[in-house]
Amino acid sequence: MDTRALSVFLSVAETLNFSRTAENLHMSVSAVSRAVARLEQEVGQPLFDRDRRSVALNHAGREFRDFARRSLADWQQLQRKLDSEGELAGEISLYCSVTASHTFLAPILAAFRASHPAVDIMMHTGDQADGVGRVLDGHDDLAVTIRPLQSPTRLDFLPLVDSPLQFCMPASHCQVRERVLDEQERGEIEWDSLPLIVPERGTTKELLDDWLRDRGIRPRIYAQVAGHEAIVAMVSLGLGVGIAPQLVIESSGLGEGVETVDIENGLPSLSIGLAALRQRLSSPLVKSLWDVAGQTYPGSV
Incomplete structure (x- = not known):
């Protein structure tokens, strides 16, 4: 199955808006629609309930979203294993506020890029209060956020500052x-x-x-x-x-x-730091950024 099409589907599943996905991915709306249509043809049923006013994931779409996330994560891990030099390669999705992106996050990303230049950081910005939810829902691998007062058991938090x-x-x-x-x-x-x-x-x-x-x-x-x-x-x-x-x-x-x-x-x-699902820290890509963050702010851990 085309990993690019899976990425397009996951973006539509997040935004629930074909036009916004097209803008985010620098594609035409028709290209986004075709990618989703091809996947629906392969699956054998619609993945979205949509009309002129709204788009929503149906039951099949929610099941396929979980499959797509696992498939892309496995593909990224396979890419890393097949790299002849053993260099980390792939993509990490990171969510943070605008302030976080240009304050304490900047030295972390600088150090990470120096150590792992083949890894792409896909950054999404917004209200930090949404960070934990986005990680729990699988939208992002990591989020810069405030430590929640009651942390879910499946969530790990790395304090930074x-x-x-x-x-x-x-x-x-x-x-x-x-x-x-x-x-x-x-x-x-x-x-x-x-x-x-x-x-x-x-x-x-x-x-x-x-x-x-x-x-x-x-x-x-x-x-x-x-x-x-x-x-x-x-x-x-x-x-x-x-x-x-x-x-x-x-x-x-x-x-x-x-x-x-x-x-x-x-x-x-x-306490402001990184949040991630505990199971996602088994990914070498996610764990590598997590470790670099801890080394960048060693006094916080």
Whole structure:
């Protein structure tokens, strides 16, 4: 079975959008459709339920998705074994946030490429809160994410760096900033009435919910957004007080637009690292990147 067609199918299975897959793979929509049609002909039944408005995997499609993932992984491992020089070759799928891609991930990838130049890194970016889910669902081999408060037993986590979780306010003069400064001067911030910009999901949201509940605070939520970078951006515009890791505040390019809010009994530090399915670490490709990450940040392990 054509491994290229399997890759196209897996991309459609992830995006559930033929046009988006065509754009991601630099193909025409008709070429994507033909690749899927050929696979459906080989399988003997449709793999997707689709109409003009939506695309969804059916039962056969979900079964075939598992087969396609295993087949591609086995093919990559076979390629490595057949390499006459024993050099690692193949593809690793990595998910991370934009901030992670150009901060602590950069030296890991530089070291990995120097050691394994024949391995391709397929990077997908988005909200780090989705990282664990993407690994568990098999969309990606590895994800840069915050250590979950409750980690599934089939997931391994490699800590790389710690970053304090911080409240932040606008750095420029505005109503929100003046109010926080006035309340700090009086000795107590009235969190119940401050407009808060918070993550819509993920470990940061869980920690914030615990912090608010322990203090009996019923917050006034101005906005729930996806991604710490978006929170910092909204705070810099003077829309409210936000919460984000110090790493993101300093590296997002918007750090000058916000200022941290000092509080007593502050928020906990976050452990940021790599997540992978334990069974995927049996792959030499995945394990090699995992090991390079640990060697790049040896003090974190």
